[in-house]
Amino acid sequence: MSRARLEDLFAEVRTSGRTALLPFMTAGLPSLATSPDLFAAMADSGADAFEVGIPYSDPMMDGPTIQAGNLRALAGGTTVEAGLEVVAAVVARTGKPVLVMTYANPIFRIGPEIFARRCREVGASGVIVADLPLEEAAAIQEPIEATGLGMVLFAAPTAGEARLRAIASANPVFIYGIADLGVTGERRQASGHSQDLAARIRSVTDIPVVMGVGISTPDQARSLAGRADGIIVGSALVRRVLESADEPAAIAEVLAAVGELAGALR
Numbered sequence: 001m002s003r004a005r006l007e008d009l010f011a012e013v014r015t016s017g018r019t020a021l022l023p024f025m026t027a028g029l030p031s032l033a034t035s036p037d038l039f040a041a042m043a044d045s046g047a048d049a050f051e052v053g054i055p056y057s058d059p060m061m062d063g064p065t066i067q068a069g070n071l072r073a074l075a076g077g078t079t080v081e082a083g084l085e086v087v088a089a090v091v092a093r094t095g096k097p098v099l100v101m102t103y104a105n106p107i108f109r110i111g112p113e114i115f116a117r118r119c120r121e122v123g124a125s126g127v128i129v130a131d132l133p134l135e136e137a138a139a140i141q142e143p144i145e146a147t148g149l150g151m152v153l154f155a156a157p158t159a160g161e162a163r164l165r166a167i168a169s170a171n172p173v174f175i176y177g178i179a180d181l182g183v184t185g186e187r188r189q190a191s192g193h194s195q196d197l198a199a200r201i202r203s204v205t206d207i208p209v210v211m212g213v214g215i216s217t218p219d220q221a222r223s224l225a226g227r228a229d230g231i232i233v234g235s236a237l238v239r240r241v242l243e244s245a246d247e248p249a250a251i252a253e254v255l256a257a258v259g260e261l262a263g264a265l266r
Contacts, residue, residue, distance in 0.1 A: 003150035005097040005125040006173050009049055010208040010229050019225045019265045020048035022210060023258055024101065024234030026069040027052050027086040028078030029241045030250040035078075036089035038241070041255040043094040046262025050090060051128060051232055054083040054102040061130040065235040068242055080106050084122045091123035099152065101128040107140055116143040126150035126173050134167055141170070152176050152210075155201055157193035168205035174229065175201055177211045198228045218264035225265050233261055 013020045023042050028035055039050055055073035059066065078086075084100070091098050100119050107115045107129065119127055127144050129137075134153060141151040150173025155164055157178060167175060179194035194211055201209040211224050212232030224231050237254050244250035 002120075002148040003125060003145075003173050004148075006049065006099075006150050009097055010174065013048075013208075013229050017226065019221075019228055020210075020230035021046060021221075021258070021262050021265055022049045022051055022099070022212075022230050022232045023047050023237055023261075024051040024053060024066075024212075024232055025237055025241075025254075026055055026066065026073050026078075027083035028055055028073030028076050029069055029238065030244070030247040032073075032076050032078050032082060032086070034247050034251070035086045036093055038251050038254060039086075039090040040093045041251050042258045043096055045255050045258040046266075047094075047096065047258055048230070049097040049099065049125075050094070051099045051101050051234070052083065052087050052090060053234075054080055054100060054106065056103050056106060058105070059103060059130065063235060065239050065242070069238040072242065080110065081118075084118055087119075087124055088122035097125040098123065099126045099128050100124045101130065103131050104129055104136075104140070112140045112143045116140075116147045116149065119144070119149055120147040124149060126152055128152040128176065130154075134170060137170065150174070154178060155197065155209075157197050159197075159200075161200070161204060164201055164204045168201075168207055172207060174208040174210050175205070176232070177201055177209050177228065178213045179211045179215055179224075194224060195227055198224065218260045221261050222264040231261075231265070 055070040055078050144151045153167050153172040154176045177197045208229035210230035211228045215231050215233050216236040240253040241250040
């Protein structure tokens with residue numbers, strides 16, 4: 001896979017006038033053995049692409065739900081390499097674009113060039129580094145893009161026009177618009193920031209904008225339909241896995257939730 005797979009997805013989305021669904025799930029949930037089954041179920045329910053989280057012990061941007069998912073996956077033996085093998089299985093089974101999500105610490109521990117090469121080898125299309133500011137991005141972005149993959153950069157609700165233009169000038173494969181202030185997690189109501197930020201990003205660049213953080217329900221997803229090129233939902237899905245009685249129940253719960261979210265966007 002390559003960056004082109006994501007570019008093709010967003011070109012199709014814009015042509016058809018719809019908004020893509022990119023579910024997030026931590027690699028290794030509900031277990032390392034069944035993690036690819038969970039992604040396959042999401043593909044069957046209407047997911048357009050995936051964000052696969054490599055579990056990390058100190059995820060600063062993530063709230064308690066994804067932190068708990070990380071700890072469970074780590075306890076189950078999901079290392080960085082094991083997580084990348086999950087990515088390979090998801091690519092093979094679904095044929096959909098897959099983004100690897102992690103933090104800067106594991107990448108620098110491994111080495112950006114080695115990490116980029118492994119992401120390419122397992123078939124990823126892009127990389128998201130949740131704690132990487134624009135000013136520090138080049139050390140990771142350059143090796144990622146040298147392998148043909150796409151780098152994702154974040155835009156906060158507090159970003160002004162000059163900041164948004166600077167982010168766009170770095171040519172990410174898409175801009176991840178943070179829909180609400182604070183860490184990842186479910187919100188009862190749609191953020192007042194999300195539609196405004198999506199519109200402001202679109203006013204300064206043609207680069208696709210994908211909104212995430214705090215998008216939890218079909219109604220919240222529907223509020224962004226047509227306003228963003230894609231949405232990411234994570235905590236609401238991870239919670240269903242953590243609360244399920246067993247692995248088949250976890251897969252069934254996530255399958256149903258993704259189906260509802262996909263339906264809300266179409």
